[in-house]
Amino acid sequence: MPLTRERVLRAAIDVADAGGIGSLTIRSLTQALGVKPMAVYYHVANKEEILDGIVDLVASEIELPSPDGDWRAEMRRRADSTRRVLRGHPWAIGLLESRATPGPSTLRHLDATIATLRSAGFSVPLTAHAQTLLDSYTYGFALQEASLPFKGPDSAAEVTEPIMEQFADGAYPHLVEMATEHVLLPGYDFGDEFEYGLNVILDALARSLPGDGGHHP
Numbered sequence: 001m002p003l004t005r006e007r008v009l010r011a012a013i014d015v016a017d018a019g020g021i022g023s024l025t026i027r028s029l030t031q032a033l034g035v036k037p038m039a040v041y042y043h044v045a046n047k048e049e050i051l052d053g054i055v056d057l058v059a060s061e062i063e064l065p066s067p068d069g070d071w072r073a074e075m076r077r078r079a080d081s082t083r084r085v086l087r088g089h090p091w092a093i094g095l096l097e098s099r100a101t102p103g104p105s106t107l108r109h110l111d112a113t114i115a116t117l118r119s120a121g122f123s124v125p126l127t128a129h130a131q132t133l134l135d136s137y138t139y140g141f142a143l144q145e146a147s148l149p150f151k152g153p154d155s156a157a158e159v160t161e162p163i164m165e166q167f168a169d170g171a172y173p174h175l176v177e178m179a180t181e182h183v184l185l186p187g188y189d190f191g192d193e194f195e196y197g198l199n200v201i202l203d204a205l206a207r208s209l210p211g212d213g214g215h216h217p
Contacts, residue, residue, distance in 0.1 A: 003035060005043040009053040013089065016054065021091040024050070051095065056103025058092045061085045064112045071120035072202050075130075078113065079138045079198055086139070090146040093139055121209050130205050137201055141194050153189040160184060 001007070011032045016024045026047065030037050044050050063081035065074035086093050096106070110131075117127040150156045160179050167176050182188065 003033065003039055003043065005053070008033065008040055008043045009050065009057055012050050012054050013057060016091045017089060021095070052099055052101050052103060055092060055095045055099050056105045058085060058089050059096060059103070059109055060105035061088075062109060064109060065116040067112070067115040067119040069116070071116055071122075072206065074116045075113075075134060075202060075205075076198060079134060079194075082138050083142050083145075083194060086142040087145070090142070093143050093146065097135070097139070121211075122205075123210075126208055129208075133201055133205070137197060141197065145191060145194075148190060150190070152191075153187055156183050156188055156190065 008029070012024055012029055015028050015032050019028075024047075026037055026040060029050070030040055033040065044053065061081075062085050063077055065078045099106070102110075113131055114127055117130055118124070122130055150159045160183055164176065164179055164184075170176075
């Protein structure tokens with residue numbers, strides 16, 4: 001298979017997915033591709049260009065919101081999609097907003113988000129507030145989720161129960177209450193907290209819309 005820019009970037013994503021962004025070097029990339037460094041440099045100038053490229057590919061996996069849809073449903077779909085994509089590429093959490101030269105997929109996503117909020121009746125300043133709030137919450141939750149020592153339903157008990165053994169002297173009664181009445185209950189999944197927080201934000205944003213929240217002229 002001939003080497004292409006797309007293949008170089010896809011291989012870079014595979015390396016980062018497997019070992020984190022710190023594992024992505026020209027050497028690890030050339031080893032994954034089975035080529036010499038000069039073959040890679042023919043398609044990308046340096047590591048910064050690789051980072052720009054793979055960040056934009058990750059952005060292309062996130063569903064675009066539509067200005068023609070209900071803004072709440074579209075922002076929910078966008079947030080859920082972002083979180084799902086970042087679960088697959090946790091190394092990208094700190095990079096999606098940090099590139100000084102955003103690619104076309106990133107710009108397309110930002111433009112569609114702005115268009116959806118403006119179409120719903122948000123002013124330009126309120127659109128900026130809404131986008132910042134939603135992104136801060138979504139990326140922050142994704143980072144917290146990726147950092148936790150447990151994953152998925154009922155997995156918190158493995159970490160929490162040994163910690164609980166240290167609380168027998170009653171020094172931390174509120175932690176014990178939270179654990180026994182919430183975290184250690186069957187079916188508990190930290191990821192479920194995302195929906196609650198997202199609803200709080202969307203409800204607050206809805207109240208900030210003028211009038212009935214109809215389309216702006």
